Amino acid sequence: MQTAPAKPPQVDAKLIVPFVNAVRHVLRTMAGWESNVERPRLKQKQGPEYDYSGIIAFSGTLIGTVVVSFHRDLAVKLVAAFVGCELPADTADFADAIGELANLIVGAAKAELGVNASISVPTVIMGKGHIVARPSDIPCIVVPCKTDAGEFAVEVSIKAA
Amino acid sequence: MQFIEQEIRRLTPEIWDAMLHLALDPESEVPKTQSRVVSACVYITGAWNGAVALSCDVAFASEAAAIMFNLADATPTTADMQDALGELTNMIGGNVKALLPEPCHLSLPSAVEGADYSVRILRSKVVTQVPFRCGNRSMSVSLLEREERAN
Numbered sequence: 083m084q085t086a087p088a089k090p091p092q093v094d095a096k097l098i099v100p101f102v103n104a105v106r107h108v109l110r111t112m113a114g115w116e117s118n119v120e121r122p123r124l125k126q127k128q129g130p131e132y133d134y135s136g137i138i139a140f141s142g143t144l145i146g147t148v149v150v151s152f153h154r155d156l157a158v159k160l161v162a163a164f165v166g167c168e169l170p171a172d173t174a175d176f177a178d179a180i181g182e183l184a185n186l187i188v189g190a191a192k193a194e195l196g197v198n199a200s201i202s203v204p205t206v207i208m209g210k211g212h213i214v215a216r217p218s219d220i221p222c223i224v225v226p227c228k229t230d231a232g233e234f235a236v237e238v239s240i241k242a243a
Numbered sequence: 244m245q246f247i248e249q250e251i252r253r254l255t256p257e258i259w260d261a262m263l264h265l266a267l268d269p270e271s272e273v274p275k276t277q278s279r280v281v282s283a284c285v286y287i288t289g290a291w292n293g294a295v296a297l298s299c300d301v302a303f304a305s306e307a308a309a310i311m312f313n314l315a316d317a318t319p320t321t322a323d324m325q326d327a328l329g330e331l332t333n334m335i336g337g338n339v340k341a342l343l344p345e346p347c348h349l350s351l352p353s354a355v356e357g358a359d360y361s362v363r364i365l366r367s368k369v370v371t372q373v374p375f376r377c378g379n380r381s382m383s384v385s386l387l388e389r390e391e392r393a394n
Binding site: 128131135137139140141142145146147149174177178181182185200201202203204205206207208209210211212213214215216217218220 | 284285286288289292294321322325326329348349350351352353354355356357358359360361362363364365366367389
């Protein structure tokens with residue numbers, strides 16, 4: 083007997099659009115960069131690996147995590163545009179800048195979502211080739227972002243509690 | 244004595260015993276490992292803000308995943324290890340949350356695996372760090388509290 087193929091998990095687009103808007107807004111206002119956000123897609127497998135990731139968790143009426151991940155070259159340029167000077171990429175100040183960027187993006191998205199949820203302080207992972215896992219029971223939507231300096235990703239794994 | 248250190252020393256071995264049937268013993272120093280490391284974190288927001296983090300080497304995480312998911316001869320994947328560590332961290336976080344002022348919310352866990360990475364939780368300080376040993380393997384549980392911004 084054949085079994086029907088598993089249906090892909092349903093994702094509420096209303097939860098994703100605010101992150102698309104937030105990326106554009108934050109990069110334009112905080113770094114003076116224009117960004118091109120490509121069509122969000124369902125993440126099917128683990129990876130790719132990044133060098134810097136800012137992780138922020140939702141709790142309350144929304145639960146899950148959002149991860150903003152960068153490769154080193156782009157991170158260095160973006161942080162320089164954000165803080166106004168180039169920072170050594172292995173310092174706490176650099177990590178703080180990555181965390182603040184993640185916080186601004188997720189904070190702006192949360193404001194547009196208009197939900198009564200809390201977001202955590204950002205956690206920043208620094209290290210080549212690390213892999214960030216998210217809750218396995220929440221679909222992960224990748225929001226691919228392109229800039230003139232390179233690409234980065236916002237991975238959204240949230241759902242109503 | 245660190246903030247709720249005694250409680251973490253008590254409840255973590257209880258969770259290990261209940262979930263994995265493994266005995267955890269107190270360790271005097273936080274382990275330094277050269278191998279790949281798995282870290283998991285749950286965040287607490289509300290009347291108290293911070294995070295509970297658990298970190299161990301891949302061999303320990305693999306053993307935990309094999310037991311938790313009854314994988315028998317199969318080799319646990321990175322996702323299995325991250326799920327296992329996430330679940331254990333979630334249980335520790337749930338117990339820690341019960342000791343904190345109400346109301347507090349607990350996030351779902353996030354986990355990271357890699358060979359050479361550092362974890363920095365912004366605007367937070369480590370208030371408690373408790374190392375454990377399980378045979379020849381080691382792990383640590385950390386509690387980080389959000390630092391209030393000066394006005």
